[in-house]
Amino acid sequence: MGLPADYHMHTPLCRHAKGEPTEYAARAVAVGLDEIGFSDHSPMAADDFDNWRMRAAELDEYVEKVQRARRDHPALSIKLGLEVDYLPGHEDWIRTMAARHRWDYFIGSVHYVSDTWAVDDPSRLADWKGRDPFEIWSLYFDRLTAAASSGLFDIIGHADLPKKFGIRPQQDCAPLYRPFLEAAAKSNTAIELNTAGLRKDCAEIYPSRTLLDLAHSAGVAITFGSDAHAPAEVGLNFAEAIALARDVGYTHCCRFSNRQRQVVAI
Ligand code: ZN
Ligand code: FE
Ligand code: FE
Ligand code: ZN
Numbered sequence: 001m002g003l004p005a006d007y008h009m010h011t012p013l014c015r016h017a018k019g020e021p022t023e024y025a026a027r028a029v030a031v032g033l034d035e036i037g038f039s040d041h042s043p044m045a046a047d048d049f050d051n052w053r054m055r056a057a058e059l060d061e062y063v064e065k066v067q068r069a070r071r072d073h074p075a076l077s078i079k080l081g082l083e084v085d086y087l088p089g090h091e092d093w094i095r096t097m098a099a100r101h102r103w104d105y106f107i108g109s110v111h112y113v114s115d116t117w118a119v120d121d122p123s124r125l126a127d128w129k130g131r132d133p134f135e136i137w138s139l140y141f142d143r144l145t146a147a148a149s150s151g152l153f154d155i156i157g158h159a160d161l162p163k164k165f166g167i168r169p170q171q172d173c174a175p176l177y178r179p180f181l182e183a184a185a186k187s188n189t190a191i192e193l194n195t196a197g198l199r200k201d202c203a204e205i206y207p208s209r210t211l212l213d214l215a216h217s218a219g220v221a222i223t224f225g226s227d228a229h230a231p232a233e234v235g236l237n238f239a240e241a242i243a244l245a246r247d248v249g250y251t252h253c254c255r256f257s258n259r260q261r262q263v264v265a266i
């Protein structure tokens with residue numbers, strides 16, 4: 001059985017990743033992947049929203065870069081996706097982007113737990129001080145549940161991102177996970193096993209085994225992603241991710257074409 005597709009990788013258009021898509025594709029071939037997908041940080045309706053994503057006018061250039069990678073690596077299946085930030089009120093903009101290209105999938109990610117605070121931003125670590133981590137988790141999972149309910153996404157990205165810096169609630173978080181997973185199951189939205197967590201302070205795949213166990217029980221499907229921001233990160237730690245998925249009982253994962261889900265064995 002081949003490796004699962006790596007559906008989470010970035011490009012220099014987001015201004016914090018290195019390497020052209022064709023270089024990520026070359027690395028994918030070298031590590032034995034047969035399918036990858038690009039999912040760079042999508043533009044916001046307003047380009048000055050933050051400084052870590054492509055601008056709206058760059059969306060066509062992004063698609064061209066992915067098409068160039070396809071031409072350079074005809075033996076590799078290369079999907080066209082986006083990592084789309086979910087914020088309440090942005091739904092119409094997300095639909096507008098969806099209509100602009102023939103996307104294979106959208107990863108819906110929550111980074112913003114308020115209009116201005118991206119919970120994974122290291123320059124905002126001071127915002128955690130004096131707050132109960134459970135309160136931050138609650139804000140995050142409220143938005144993640146709304147994202148899963150929206151039907152705007154095929155996959156939910158890094159489903160427990162607030163653990164990135166290793167700051168975790170003492171409380172049982174299952175009451176936060178369950179509504180999110182019920183929403184994902186109901187809307188047929190998959191979640192990803194994102195190996196970037198292994199490269200952060202939390203030193204653990206997103207999501208945790210606890211969350212993944214509940215996801216499996218709830219009938220939520222999975223994908224795999226390295227969240228590569230450089231070609232060397234493509235397919236990184238997939239052996240661990242596959243082992244975790246199998247260990248909690250998953251036998252299949254998803255591939256996407258033209259926003260249609262196909263189930264394949266892992
Ligand atoms: Zn990024
Ligand atoms: Fe992300
Ligand atoms: Fe990402
Ligand atoms: Zn990401």
